[in-house]
Amino acid sequence: MAECDECGAYENMPYQCHRCGNTFCSDHRLPESHNCPGLADWNDPSGVFDSGFDDSVRNRGRSDTGVFDRAKAYVGRQTSTGGVVSFFRGNATYLFLALMWVTFGFQFFIFSFFLGIPLTSSLWRSVFVLSTGHPLYVWTWITSVFAHGGFTHIAFNSIALYFFGPVVERRLGTKRFTALFLGAGALAGLAQVGATLLISPGIQTGVVGASGAIMAVMGLLTVLRPNLTVYLYFIIPMPLWLLTIGFAAFSAVAGLSSIGPGGIANWAHLAGLGLGLAYGAVVKRTRSVPESIRVGGGPGGPGRRRF
Template sequence: MAKCDACGEHENMPYKCRRCGGTYCGEHRLPESHECPGLNEWNDPDGVFDSGFDESVENRGGSSGGVTSRLNTSTGGPLGYFRGNMTYLFLGLMVVTFAVQMTLRVILGRPDLEAFLFILQSNHINYVWTWVTSIFAHGGPMHLFFNGLVLYFFGPVVERRIGSKKFVALFLISGMVAGLAQVGVSAFMGVSSGVLGASGAIAAVMGVLTVLNPNLRIYLYFFIPMPLWLATALFVGYSAFVSASGGIGAGGVAQLAHLMGVAIGLAYGAKLKAEGERGPQQLQFGGGGGGGMGGGGRGPGRF
């Protein structure tokens, strides 16, 4: 027996919303009945009802929107797959970026070029492309694995709740701010440092979900059950303790970036909750679970 996310009633034969992933009773099964976040996308000018037909009527003999209209995120365009699937696109970018890193570092023997392209450095903050590329770059296979694992479980849940556009903004902005905070403070302290990794952005995603449903049950490392608020508190507590005792980059991990990412997520989650947004009651495979974050090691700070 499942519980309706809208009214709390128990339902023997629940309905699953394909847009937001929530569970609802018969009365609240329709998107408009449970204020589904996906309804916001129906008014998108590039949405599912934009066929370009009326444009071709007004412009006989011409194209119906041209290349730009065809390369949209509606269901009729080739980019339509990415609507609701930006989490998986980001995971793919992380893997591809790491492959390029390994090519430069191992095969071509050009770690200097790898740093130039992918590492956000305190002495080269003006390399603005690294503000973004450093989010998808990682220091090693395990660093990539753990960050990818957490994003795989938590990302789709948050993306379904807030929509793909807001999810992309949350991920990229929090990732950039987290990395810039780490190297900015290091530069202010006169310490040369560099960061790479997606943990700042992923910490923000976790922070949002923590506010929307702090009691959401997860399984840390797949077998330790705990509410999400406790996992987040432990993560923040550990990063704060290590930063206080060993510095913001202790252990080769960008601890300040972790804390900044969580702070952004908690703040944005509070805003969403004030607007009436609700978190899921349970997590599913591909949208639930838990795992470790970040990674240790030498070289640029990983987060």
């Protein structure tokens, strides 16, 4: 017995889509019934029906096939169904994870090591940090979501997004999940900057990290599956609703007493959580979530386990 990746129904004889690799019930087995990303390449000669054969072999010695044509064919194969890029199509969670680590590399290696731009410089901050000094640097509303303050910061956020992101994305769909993640992340950062300006005017501070966006994901999941068992520090089991309430209470007290112990963006966490809870109330009327979270192997891949 398997679970349909579209509606969550259990199926004794499941169907596996050969284009996206996910498992579906009889009602959603057809590609058009589960919005399969392979549909976009149905009539693309370089996509579904591409043999992968390098045309340059057939045209060796001919002047009409140059480097540009071979490069174009290679890009077409990688971006079509079955290519490397196709893995991220319909899997925004893993795309966001990749962008977080790529941005981290730019922060601490490309900018600092190769370009020699100090981490405390105004240029570095203007690229990656949403700050009280320049809240209208609109690009930082997004770049600050993917930027992080250190390895521990990005590691914990990556673990949380890896566990909770895919199950929420399957229920919302990739487009809505993308809008939630980016929108909540940007608004959470702006909430932190705004709270700082109101509570402690004159203090120059900034915010980085995907914590606000991830809290929105957890808030939405709390509304849909409040009794989902999670493990605090990977050891202490508790229902998700209890963890959410405890975290919200801590963030509220810490946020009112100061801008945050240890540089924690408590108001960003609260804003992200509030957005997730509000959107979860809307989603709950029309969608459901599975009874367990699958971890490992990627969507539709081998080695998936249930918790």
